Amino acid sequence: MERIALTDSYSISRLIKGGWHLAGGHGAIDPIAAIADMAAFAEAGHPTLLVDADLRNPQQHCLFDLPHGDGLLQLLRDGVSPFRHAPAGLRDLDIIAAGGIPERPLDLLSHPGFAEEVDGWRDDYRFVVVDTPPLVAWPDAAVIANVTGRV
Numbered sequence: 001m002e003r004i005a006l007t008d009s010y011s012i013s014r015l016i017k018g019g020w021h022l023a024g025g026h027g028a029i030d031p032i033a034a035i036a037d038m039a040a041f042a043e044a045g046h047p048t049l050l051v052d053a054d055l056r057n058p059q060q061h062c063l064f065d066l067p068h069g070d071g072l073l074q075l076l077r078d079g080v081s082p083f084r085h086a087p088a089g090l091r092d093l094d095i096i097a098a099g100g101i102p103e104r105p106l107d108l109l110s111h112p113g114f115a116e117e118v119d120g121w122r123d124d125y126r127f128v129v130v131d132t133p134p135l136v137a138w139p140d141a142a143v144i145a146n147v148t149g150r151v
Contacts, residue, residue: 038129042093046126049084050095053144054133055105058098071099075117076108094125109140115147 041048052060053072061068066085074080075096084094102108121128130148132141 039090041127042090047092048127049121049125050129052098052131054131055098055102056133060131061097064095066097069099071097073099073102076114106140109143118147
């Protein structure tokens with residue numbers, strides 16, 4: 001598995017398995033604290049997955065200096081398994097990049113295949129963190145919250 005380094009801070013939304021949802025961006029949560037939480041989960045030995053589901057303005061590939069292909073978009077549109085990147089120095093943390101910007105992201109996120117993938121991630125990871133677009137601007141975050149069972 002490829003090892004990459006954290007390069008910058010970024011505002012994220014969090015949907016955490018078995019836990020809670022905090023909408024990120026626009027000052028709702030401290031992005032540094034969110035990243036620190038993910039790192040703490042992983043460093044404590046809890047397998048953690050970060051999924052960039054912001055298919056309108058994906059940023060996790062920039063934050064973690066990842067290639068932009070074979071991500072969530074390819075999974076939802078083409079059925080291609082996304083590459084799970086592992087940052088250097090953060091054992092038990094995997095990242096799935098967005099993989100690009102589709103024409104109709106809401107349609108892809110609303111597809112039953114997305115819910116099936118989320119269920120699979122729940123089996124593989126203790127914590128699943130999903131980066132979403134702002135709830136006030138796009139309905140994508142509400143659809144993701146519905147799929148994950150968190151609001």
